[in-house]
Amino acid sequence: MAKPSIPQGTRDFSADVVRKRNYIFSTIKTVFELYGFEPLETPAMENLETLMGKYGEEGDKLMYKILNNGISNPKNIEKSKAGFEKVLEGKSSSDLTERALKYDLTIPFARYVAMNHGRLTFPYRRYQVQPVWRGDNPQKGRYREFTQCDADVVGSYSLINEVELASIYHEVFTKLNLTGYEIKVNSRKILTALAEVVGEENKVVAITTAIDKLDKIGIERVKEELKEKGLTGEQLELIEAYLTMNHEATGTLSNAGKLKFLKTFFEKSATGQAGIKELEFLICHIAADVNISIDVTLARGLNYYTGIIFEAKAPAEVKMGSIGGGGRYDDLTGLFDVPGIPGVGISFGVDRIYDVMTELNLFPENVQNGTRVLFFNMGEAESQFAFGIMQQLRSEGISSELYHEFSKINKQFNYAEKKQIAFAVIIGSKEIEQKYCLVKDLKTGLQEVVVFDTLAAFFKNK
């Protein structure tokens, strides 16, 4: 057996990491609950056909498909071989694989809503915190197993939902002290309108993925890319005009200013006007302290978003990029033959949030609350007695441990220090006789005498 290891892009989480992650989870969940969302969990795996084709070509490639059981069974072997041939041609075959690990939480949620739409009360607000898997090449802030925290509202066209979801971003990031966050917002309708105005309705995706890179590669290279995709000089000029407000005046144009610009630009486009109305509603209704800005280059989830799209960005100094995203999809369950249920949702990328918070040193100290009190082991009879006292403390909700064996005091202190235990309680024969114990504060080194009866109260007051 080679050295034990774990698959690429996956991680073990030690106690301190789990506690910090839980801190993020509970912050997010608390806010979700506060906004009236209810929890949902779905299986780690879905039927392959539920997921295939929902995330675009790239998604199909990165999805983890699960090999069927029994493919080596002699009676299946011909089928398996035929299936394998199909897979080699780039198709999928249920003879070889019919299940896959979930790739995000949105599509499984849509499947759930489609299956249960008769039973759910609409608008249905649910949140979901679960791991997802993508066979992507790991790098900074990118893992093959990571956790998403989603909140979606389905069964409502109201843009108030968008306002609420943006507020949730703000509230969560504020609670986590991630004050440098930024919410970018755009509308899929505006991107569609741009393609229309340019006269290339069927190239929406090509155009938007190109202009999405504006920040990164600059206007010239965006134009080059668009040229390669077959756009004429005239069309490029139009797109450049559209991008002007981003690339020449980044940050200097207010949301209102951008809306004004868009209104003129899309004067003759009904789709464009509809998109502008969405953004206008959101901008007008959101609280002033929410850091939200219109970004007409923002493109994401082009396979299913239809209205507003969101992206939450980490503070610029950490170079992490997106720590959350979301948007409106007006007919998501239509994919599962249940048309007419609109929805809108957002997602938090906990793993990236964790990395950002670590880099910025934002975790509060009291996140690590393991054992508070260590009872020293001063011998067999003494430890037996201490055990009784310890159980009383535990019943009062004070997390305590008894050192597992009688050994040098020195060792017991070291153990306490390593586990960052706040207090040591020493109960030896003398203390048992006189019905008190010694409590040592391991940070200050100060020591007090406390009678047994008041021990629990003593720690509660600390």
Add this chain to the structure above:
RNA sequence: GUAGUCGUAGCUCAGUUGGUUAGAGCAUCAGAUUGUGAUUCUGAGGGUCGAGGGUUCGAGCCCCUUCGAUUACCCCA
């Protein structure tokens, strides 16, 4: 999937143009010290140099393959 950088003790890293038995700091363990530690002293353990193959009299060092980490592209949280 493509490309670059890296892989030596539990951790952080030295290691000369290829040359005896691969080193340091920290950590660990034992002792000084079985009722008051975390600073001091003494000692000890710990490595198939990521794995496999090749070149060479000789490889931690050079070559190939492979795995992993990391960064960038693509895409994304």
